[in-house]
Amino acid sequence: MNVLVVNCGSSSLKFQLINSETEAVAAKGLCERIGLDGRLVYQPTGGEKEVTEAAMPTHTEAIKMVLDALVNPKTGVLKSLDEVEAIGHRVLHGGAKISDSCIINDEVISVIEECCDLGPLHNPANLMGIRACMELMPGKPNVAVFDTAFHQTMPEKAYMYAIPYKYYDKYKVRKYGFHGTSHRFVSKETIKFLGLDPENSKVIVAHLGNGSSISAVVNGKCVDTSMGLTPLEGLVMGTRSGDLDPAVLEYICNKENISVSEMVRILNKESGLLGLSQGLSSDFRDLSEAMENGNPDAKRAIDCLCYRIIKYIGSYVAAMNGVDAIAFTGGIGENAALVRKTVVDNLSYLGITLDEEANKARGEDKVISTPDSKVTVAVIPTNEELAICQETAELVKNQK
Numbered sequence: 031m032n033v034l035v036v037n038c039g040s041s042s043l044k045f046q047l048i049n050s051e052t053e054a055v056a057a058k059g060l061c062e063r064i065g066l067d068g069r070l071v072y073q074p075t076g077g078e079k080e081v082t083e084a085a086m087p088t089h090t091e092a093i094k095m096v097l098d099a100l101v102n103p104k105t106g107v108l109k110s111l112d113e114v115e116a117i118g119h120r121v122l123h124g125g126a127k128i129s130d131s132c133i134i135n136d137e138v139i140s141v142i143e144e145c146c147d148l149g150p151l152h153n154p155a156n157l158m159g160i161r162a163c164m165e166l167m168p169g170k171p172n173v174a175v176f177d178t179a180f181h182q183t184m185p186e187k188a189y190m191y192a193i194p195y196k197y198y199d200k201y202k203v204r205k206y207g208f209h210g211t212s213h214r215f216v217s218k219e220t221i222k223f224l225g226l227d228p229e230n231s232k233v234i235v236a237h238l239g240n241g242s243s244i245s246a247v248v249n250g251k252c253v254d255t256s257m258g259l260t261p262l263e264g265l266v267m268g269t270r271s272g273d274l275d276p277a278v279l280e281y282i283c284n285k286e287n288i289s290v291s292e293m294v295r296i297l298n299k300e301s302g303l304l305g306l307s308q309g310l311s312s313d314f315r316d317l318s319e320a321m322e323n324g325n326p327d328a329k330r331a332i333d334c335l336c337y338r339i340i341k342y343i344g345s346y347v348a349a350m351n352g353v354d355a356i357a358f359t360g361g362i363g364e365n366a367a368l369v370r371k372t373v374v375d376n377l378s379y380l381g382i383t384l385d386e387e388a389n390k391a392r393g394e395d396k397v398i399s400t401p402d403s404k405v406t407v408a409v410i411p412t413n414e415e416l417a418i419c420q421e422t423a424e425l426v427k428n429q430k
């Protein structure tokens with residue numbers, strides 16, 4: 031089944047056309063600067079990258095350009111749009127009402143609308159992408175794959191914040207967690223790749239990218255995750271602070287005479303690796319290069335990033351009363367041997383030893399712990415687009 035996978039941000043739209051059976055990507059690309067001047071980058075597999083500058087006032091024009099590119103007689107990969115059998119949308123927040131991917135109908139749209147408060151940047155953009163596809167490809171099934179869904183199996187003790195219960199009652203303030211598609215895909219793949227018993231397994235997935243989160247998965251079900259009500263909680267990320275004493279907000283707001291929303295923006299956009307490195311970079315590659323050249327700001331940022339991961343892994347081993355496997359994924363998790371080594375060297379108390387040679391691995395499923403290690407550590411590349419394609423195809427097939 032040909033599935034168009036769509037991931038809308040507030041001013042961008044990423045897409046891939048994937049065949050769910052062969053897993054082959056026919057074409058992929060990105061619309062940028064939607065609402066401003068507009069730019070489409072389109073690449074058919076095996077072909078040249080094409081860049082087209084054209085006005086895209088809304089996501090509808092952006093999707094229209096993508097569809098035109100896919101059926102373009104010269105560089106397109108489809109004869110007609112009839113060959114697109116379903117559209118899979120990445121949707122950020124499904125709140126507490128949605129615990130799985132679903133075929134989009136009016137009810138699903140109202141849940142996504144209701145959750146705009148919880149995901150103010152993403153949910154409205156996701157809705158625009160959904161509405162544009164419905165308008166331009168009427169009658170085709172659209173599926174929503176939620177970033178929060180996989181984490182809905184967390185028990186109450188893991189998702190509640192210890193604040194007055196009325197805020198949960200009135201506003202549903204609780205931990206939701208994100209990157210669920212990746213955590214589901216990687217935990218499943220880890221179980222399969224390592225031959226673990228799906229009904230008797232404890233896995234920790236560390237998804238480390240620009241945004242990072244870590245999850246504890248027992249028998250294939252999420253029992254805890256580091257992101258919270260929003261993606262701000264948890265690990266040290268590219269520009270997000272992750273965990274901190276909430277009183278820091280009031281303290282800095284008073285000292286700097288700024289509003290809480292300005293402070294939250296700083297915690298989201300100017301903190302993490304970028305903040306710790308005094309503005310040097312939010313990108314791990316830049317920082318690791320700078321650290322090699324002796325830059326103390328880069329070293330501080332990387333030290334803090336690794337230390338937080340080590341603490342979370344320790345807490346999830348405790349929460350699950352053990353662990354069978356730890357999987358690294360995401361841009362940093364899949365590529366940064368230094369981060370994996372720093373983290374794994376600090377897990378010797380679990381009887382884990384790193385296979386230094388195997389740790390040079392990049393971009394493939396690979397065990398990086400030694401054969402006598404008590405817990406298996408592996409690199410398991412994530413593929414969120416493929417996961418969205420597969421979940422979409424499965425739902426659409428079952429519906430037929």
Ligand code: ADP
Binds near residue numbers: 238312361
């Ligand atoms: P996003 O959260 O935007 O999807 P990614 O998963 O692509 O992010 O991860 C981006 C991060 O991965 C950046 O910090 C980048 O520096 C890092 N990264 C990507 N490739 C490498 C590499 N080869 N070595 C080290 N770090 C890398």
